[in-house]
Amino acid sequence: MWQLYQFPLCPFSRKVRLMLSEKGIAYELWRENPWEMREAFMHMNPAGRTPVLHDPERAITLIDSRAICEYIEETTDRVPLIIGTASARAEIRRLVALFDENFFADVTGPLLNEKMKKRIFLKQPPESRVLRDAMRLAHEHLYYIDYLVDHRPWLAGPTMSMADLAAAAQISVADYLGGLDWNGHDQARAWYSVFKSRPSFRPLLAERMEVIQPPIHYADVNA
Amino acid sequence: MWQLYQFPLCPFSRKVRLMLSEKGIAYELWRENPWEMREAFMHMNPAGRTPVLHDPERAITLIDSRAICEYIEETTDRVPLIIGTASARAEIRRLVALFDENFFADVTGPLLNEKMKKRIFLKQPPESRVLRDAMRLAHEHLYYIDYLVDHRPWLAGPTMSMADLAAAAQISVADYLGGLDWNGHDQARAWYSVFKSRPSFRPLLAERMEVIQPPIHYADVNA
Known part of the structure; x- marks a missing residue:
């Protein structure tokens, strides 16, 4: 059986979990804390990043x-x-890259650094300026999702695709860390709410990191 | 005909140029300075990044x-x-990601920021600590290329692939900016030297940025 070496709040691990679940492929979860740079894991992936399948x-x-x-x-x-x-496949891959790279660099990455890594690992307080910037940029990304779902049933076109999974994976981590203000983003919220109720998404939303708790609306499919 | 919106020292633009040339696909070069955030370009790509085809x-x-x-x-x-x-295709894509993401974050990105963006755009001197870190990490990446070409004719296996193009694109920009010390990397140098003599690579190596000149060995296929 597939073994997925993953970290619960790694958005890239979440994207792979969502894909495997949507396709009905069985897999085991193996927890890996990337910052520990465990020797056996570094041997498997010299880049030291989750996920590894x-x-x-x-x-x-x-x-x-x-x-x-x-x-x-x-x-x-x-x-x-x-x-x-x-062309349709190129549009899917463009949006996957947009969420994997830009959304992560603007929002999920800074939130993980300030709210998780500093707390668990560096024992430092978060920097409020960095958090404010991440939340401001999150609004811009949510406006773009509003725009996309105003024009299409799903982010990349008429059916659900990897673009939706990549976006939902990033958003779920940012939302867990309290970095998203959904006010004024009714279209994005409606799209994400449909996603939250999918069987592939429920196990993700039920997980909790030890010391960090999500806001109340996080796992609520009606929120 | 394809129009490639690109920036001469953008390694991702270079990767696409190498691919189009290797495949014998005709294209026009359209110069785009990403930091100018030109309105017509931002309209084409909201992420504001080169390349766009x-x-x-x-x-x-x-x-x-x-x-x-x-x-x-x-x-x-x-x-x-x-x-x-x-599996072979996954190995090619793993290495493309390694060079696009890790090599860029460790080496090409900091070099571009310190040696180009600060000079042309911000009018600031480079930070020597950042340059030292980039050159130290470049050694680790070159050691990994030494290791790969010790075990395989090309980076991902028996034939040239996107992995070689992605690596050569990043390396060519880092080398232009004087960020690579090839001493002790005979295998990587031999692999790159073969690449430099390919017809797809010659036009890239002949280009010069206005105010920034490469080291003497940069375009020399015997260096």
Whole structure:
């Protein structure tokens, strides 16, 4: 069976979990704290990042969340998530990159650094200026989601795709850390609320990190 | 014809240029300075990043260097660069991500910031501590390339792939900015020297940025 080396608040781990669950592929969760740089994990992935998807029986080790998702997409027929014409697939991959790179750099990354890494690992207080910037940029990203779902049923087009999974993974971590103000984002909230009620998403929303608790609305599908 | 909106020292633009040239696909270069945030460019790509590949006749706009490369790979038969079994393709994509993300964050990004952006745009001197860190991390990446080409003819396996193009694109920018010390990296140097003599690479190596000149060895295929 696949073993997913992951960290609960790693948005890239969450994206892979969502994909595997949507496709009905069984996997075991192996908790990995990336900052510990555990030797066996560093040996498996020299870049030291979660997620890693490993199958010990077939001796397959997959590294990098986008490479993992492309592999799963290429090797399964069920529930295609990178779909349509070459242009439609390019639009899906553009949005995956937008959330993996820009949303993460602007919002999820700074929130994780200030609210988790500093608390658990560095024992420092968060910097309020950094948190304010992240929340301001989060508004801009939520406005872009509002715009997209005003024009399309799902983020990249007529059906659910990897773009929705990548966005929901980032948003779920930012929301867990209290970094999102949903006021004024009715379209984005409606899209995310549909997502929260999916069976693939429920286990993620039920998890809690030891010392960090999410806001009350976090796991509420009606919020 | 394709129009590539690109910046000469953007490693992601260079990766796409190398791919198009290796595949023999004609394209026009359109110079774009990302920091200017030109309105027409921001309208085309809200993320504001180079490269963007645009075909005005067919009204196709492709954004994000990996999405562009996957599109080109899917729509051309010539010179496949994401090749082999699903596992081999995953290994190619792992290495592309390693160079696009880790090499860029550790080496190319800081060098561009200190040696180009501060000089041309911010009119500030570079920080020597940041430059030292980038050059130290560059050594670690070059050691990893030494290791890979000790075990394989090309970075990801038996044939040239997107992994080689992604690595060469990052390395060429870092080398232009004088951030690489090749001493002790004979394997990496031999691999890169083969690359420098390819017809796809020659136009890149011949270009010069206005105020910033590369070291003497930069375009020398025997160096």
